[in-house]
Amino acid sequence: MTNTKIEIKSKIKGKIERMKDEIIQRIQELVRIPSVVGQEGEAQKWMVKLYRSLKLKITRVVPKKEELIRHPAYVETGLPYDESRANIIGTLPGLRKGKSLILNGHTDVVSPEPVETWDFGGPWSGQIQGNRLYGRGSADMKSGLLANFFALKVLLDLGLKPKGEIILESVIEEEAGGSAGTLATFLSGYRADAMIIPEPFSLRVITAHPGINYFRIKVYGKTAHAAQSHQGINAIEKLTKIYDRLIELDRERAQRNRNAFFERVTGRSCNLNVGTFKAGDWPSTVAGWAQLEARISYLPEETEEDVKKEVENVVREVAEKDEWLRD
Helix, strand or coil, X not given: CCHHHHHHHHHHHHHHHHXXXXXXXXXXXXHCCCCECCCCHHHHHHHHHHHHCCCCEEEEECCCHHHHCCCCCXXXXXXXXXXXXXXXXXXXXXXXXXXXXXXXXXXXXXXXXXXXXXXXXXXXXXXXXXXXXXXXXXXXXXXXXXXXXXHHHHHHHCCCCCCCCEEEEEECCHHHCCHHHHHHHHXXXXXXXXXXXXXXXXXCCCCCCCEEEEEEEEEXXXXXXXHXXXXXXXXXXXXXXXXXXXXXHXXXXXHHCCCHHHHHHHCCCCCEEEEEEEECCCXXXXXXXXXXXXXXXXXXXXXXXXXXXXXXXXXXXXXXXXXXXXX
């Protein structure tokens, strides 16, 4: 490394250290804005103001379902697509022709429920205790989103303007599959020579990602009064059989699908997780319906279609062994 590069690196490190309090304060501000997936609007307005402070060219990309639904990577979420849920793009032109770079991050977070179990002021407190900052999204990924911003701000404050175009992206809906977020920005023409997404899952540089699919299974039973429950068919019991088989499938896939790259990061190459299980609507009624929702990941060497068939096959396998499910 040349002396000039060493000096520049030293200046950047020093500037970051001097800005430490400002960086932490900004993270706290963003964490304090509730932005559960589907309700990212206020957080995105805040990001617009932040990007404008660097005099970036601001563009709002509103997802269009009629365009997204035609793409093979589209994921149906049931969430509305309108002006209140826009992706925010901040663009800095390069000095001259050079490599372009996208720095991408998302403002949406998953549900903080059950809220009553949170310490340190609740899910939106942004409180600091010791060397930890608490609040939903403080790790995934509001810190990473602001790391993108301050990476560029530090360079510009030091008078170091990149040769190539820099695109800052604050996107929505990542937690629900990313269709209305990063996919929408791609389809709107935002491409670059490279893209970095600082998801703070680990401090390793990750150059590949497993595929992810969500699925829902709903089973109907036969309702009856609790006093005559023996005459009903409880959908909970029936769906539990499928649940048990899915857990077995998860273990089978983990043994069968081994990838050293992914195992170094998480200790396991792929997972099937049942995230929700809902059923019935009254304790004195035999549950007439039950539904689970799950997420399955798969490796680059697998196809989405094959993974779908694998799930469908185990559901069919359970159904064939049960008279009610079979019919």
